[in-house]
Amino acid sequence: MVRNVTGFGRSGLSDWLVQRVSAVVLGVYFVGLLGYIVTTPDLDYAQWQALFSSTWMRIASLLALLSLCAHAWIGMWTIYTDYFSEHLMGSKGTALRVLFQTASVLLIFVYLVWGVQILWGL
């Protein structure tokens, strides 16, 4: 049986909703940023720097970064609990799951700190 102690919000329904809301945030941010880059072929440093140092872009980027952290946590948890499970791998499944989940959370934390540093270090 899959237990939700390593989930994001301690409840399946909460994780389900966070996954959807963060997905919409990330989708809008990705399409917007990709659209900007594609439609700005002569992008230079001044424009790029001005974009990311504007308040609205910092709000959008931090929102996207936090959404990414939650989204990745829940997504990776879903994958690990489905494949590194006791009935597929026996007790090895639990060990692998804890190991990979811990490593993922660590990487998510690195992304969070690094991302904040990039956005606010300007």
Next chain:
Amino acid sequence: MKDNRPTNLDLFTVRFPLPALTSITHRISGVVIFVGVFVLLWLLSESLSSESGFATVQQWLSSAPVKLVVWAIVAGLLYHLFAGIKHLIMDLGYAETLEGTNAASWVVIIASAITIILTGVWIW
């Protein structure tokens, strides 16, 4: 809930219909993005560091291996986006029949194939 509910999730004994294949690809693309964010943050960090950092990133992006890596990450993002939109549409109660989900899976495959190819053309 019982701890010993019967399950058959031996993935090697079941045939994968199209929606199952688009679903597993959705997961794989998610993992690709999760790792790829490291590269994207690195590029963002360097490009915003200074005028010369921006030029360095432009130089990196002109080399074939970097182009390939960036293309792979953007391809993962595009596929994940379309498969995710299918998910949200299904959450609303649409395309939940066998024909519906098969058709939606084809839309995901075709839409992402077109945009991934266009991105490749744009990168090169």
